[in-house]
Amino acid sequence: MDLQKNKVYRCQITDYTADGTGFAKIEGRAVFVPRTAVGDQCDVRIVKVTKNVAFGRVEKIIVPSAQRTAPACPVADKCGGCCYQHITYGEELRAKEKKVRDALTRIGGQDGAKLLGITGAPTTEHYRNKAQYPVGRDKEGSIVTGFYRPRSHDIVPVEKCLIQSETADKIAAVVREWMTEFSVMPYDYEKKRGTIRHIYVRVGEKSGESQLTLISATKKMPKLDVLVERLRAAAPSLTGILLNHNQRDDNVILGDRTDVLWGEPMLEDRLCGHTFLLSPEAFYQVNHAQAERLYACAVDYAGLTGEETVLDLYCGAGTITLALAEHAKTAIGVEIVPEAIENAKRNALRNGMENTEFFCADAGQAAQRLAKRGIDVLVVDPPRKGLDATARDAILKMQPPKVVYVSCDPATLARDVAELCGAGYTLEKAQAFDLFPRTFHVETVVLLSHKKADSYIHIDVEFGEGEGKIPVDSIAKRAEAYKPKEKVTYKMIKEYIEAKYGFKVHTAYIAEVKRNLGLPMYDAPNAVEELKQPRKHPTPEKVEAIKDALRYFAVI
Incomplete structure (x- = not known):
């Protein structure tokens, strides 16, 4: 039986989405309900219904979750800044740890046990700098x-x-x-x-x-x-x-x-014991106490002995680079923002770190140029969209023995981990950190090591009279393990966004977001006609809506 719009249904919230929205099953249909807590038994009014999912709002809490608490902020139900003001901090940490583990398993195809846990913040108030x-x-x-x-x-x-x-x-x-x-x-x-x-x-x-x-x-x-x-x-x-x-x-x-x-x-x-000068343009973690814990973990995962050459991509003002330089032979920082690189150079001089080098360049292009330096450990701390295709390709060509990935988005982290692990790397361990209490954002550090081949599969190809012969018994298990995913169409993404956000997005916008995320593309029938017109770019809110849809359908 289909859910009816504007009708009230009783349900129990059983999970959270990646953006902190409550999730319930009503008559077999997935329903998303904002500002709810796992364990809430509530009456929910359905406000939108699509082919696959529905969206509702709470009419009445019948039995509140044991994890529900009164929001300390008077505008928590209106402001878009915080989504977890209505639950205990312990429950928030549980939700964030699950979010990272789900991304690594469902999107990354990794063993969820490799995530060792989440480090909570010492305070949830007034932490932003x-x-x-x-x-x-x-x-x-x-x-x-x-x-x-x-x-x-x-x-x-x-x-x-x-x-x-x-x-x-x-x-x-x-x-x-x-x-x-x-x-x-x-x-x-x-x-x-x-x-x-x-x-x-x-x-x-x-x-x-x-x-x-x-x-x-x-x-x-x-x-x-x-x-x-x-x-x-x-x-x-x-x-x-x-x-x-x-x-x-x-x-x-x-x-x-x-x-x-x-x-x-x-x-x-x-x-981390260093003095930094910061221009307004320079990246600097917003939670000081948690940033020190995060960077300490990254340095620990790097496992430096003092003999290594370390490359730090997306280095910002050089915060991680200087922390690495204390334990490495040479630490090289790369950042595309000129003001940040100038900050990084000055910060290295101020702190007497003479074993550092900084370059203003695109991360992927710089990695390609620096590959010949013999990089022992690569550290990346990319923006929310993760590594672009150029950076991923450069890493795979460089093949450093260790990659330490610092991420602010579990979905793009998992996508990149899947790509790197599919090309010879192994996920050794991961640790989540809550740098953004009361919001749905979470940071993660992962350690990837490169697998050295200890055996090779020999494939003979014989060309005869119009026939080819390829013995593939040795890779049969891989073939059996491969199961193609159900194709996620532009129509499915557009329907999801219209239902959840109330506006429509053009196919070209979805394509642009996918392109910027480095996702595989396919030709659209009207691609030639679209290119005859000047290309328009989606607004930030539409970009975020498209990314949300891509996460929902496990594309990222």
């Missing part, structure tokens, strides 16, 4: 800062965020008041006009310093001197106030040019 507040107006026209509502550009006003630093909230409040008093307009993304786009605050956990970067769509603003004076009085920890110019039409936060309004252009902090 980086805050990026979008700026807009509420229904009354007042200037607000906060975070986006799920799957929208509507800003949920948040003046005190439980996971951001209190310093960042205080600085954002000063900017809001200045904008209101001097009629500085927030940027309107639909009308493409206005001034302030984002308020970006970074704080140094160990140094005690803080830095503000205002992201503006215009070059001139009134009373900047007043803003600087008020900020310095309200936040004595500020060491730099910067103005970043961004006139792009998309949702990329930082523009290409940054000017110093007052103070220093870079923030200083200490991590």
Whole structure:
């Protein structure tokens, strides 16, 4: 019997999806219910039904889960920042560990026992050292800062965020008041006009310093001197106030040019015993305490003796590179962001790490060029989309004995692990780390070692009169083990997205996301016609929706 839209059904939540949504089976149909906990017995109203799945919302909790708790955040049910405010932290860690293990087994085809566990955070509040507040107006026209509502550009006003630093909230409040008093307009993304786009605050956990970067769509603003004076009085920890110019039409936060309004252009902090100078563009883990544990694990997995040459791809400001350099003969860092590489070079000099080298280049292209150096250990810490095809190919050509992969997305990690293990590597062990309490994000470190062939399969090919003879008995077991997956069509992905998110996506958008993720492509019947028109790129929210669908169908 098919589920009926708007009808209320009683069910029990039995699992979580990758994005923290509750999962239940109702009359044999998979149903996704946000803001629920495993063990909840509840009445759920069906809001959308598709061919394969349905989506619902809670009408009433009949028997609450033992893992359910009252959210500490007053806007937890509205803001898109946190999805686990309503469950205990122990349950959140269980869900995240399961998420990583499921990805490694279902997508990666690996033994789930290789995941040794998850390391929880010492605190779930005020742990973020980086805050990026979008700026807009509420229904009354007042200037607000906060975070986006799920799957929208509507800003949920948040003046005190439980996971951001209190310093960042205080600085954002000063900017809001200045904008209101001097009629500085927030940027309107639909009308493409206005001034302030984002308020970006970074704080140094160990140094005690803080830095503000205002992201503006215009070059001139009134009373900047007043803003600087008020900020310095309200936040004595500020060491730099910067103005970043961004006139792009998309949702990329930082523009290409940054000017110093007052103070220093870079923030200083200490991590893993080293001092770092950080530009606004440089990558730096947002959870200081957990980053030290994460990097310690990566160094441990590398198993360095002091004689190795280590290559660190996606090195950012050199945080992992310097940690590796303490135990290696040579540590080489590669990063595509010029500002980050300049930071990394200066950081190496500041810390007296003379056995380091840094290159500004694409990770895959740099790996190809550096292969001849004889890399003993390769460390990668890629963005959420994982390794691109060029980087994976370079790794397989280089064949370093060890690969330490630091990942912020279990699905793309598992995809890359499957690719590397299919080409001669073995997953030795893995450890998950919660750097983002109350959100669905989780970091993982895995160790891969290269398998050296101890035997070879000899295949004879004989060409006779129109016939070929290939003895393949020695690979029969592999052939029997191979089971082709059910093909995931563009139609299935489009139906899933329309049902869950309420908007449609073009086939070309799905193809572009797959291409960027390095997934295999096939020709579409209308490909030639599509190329006659200028290519349009999907918005960030549609990119995330497509990735969500690809995860749901176990493509990534």
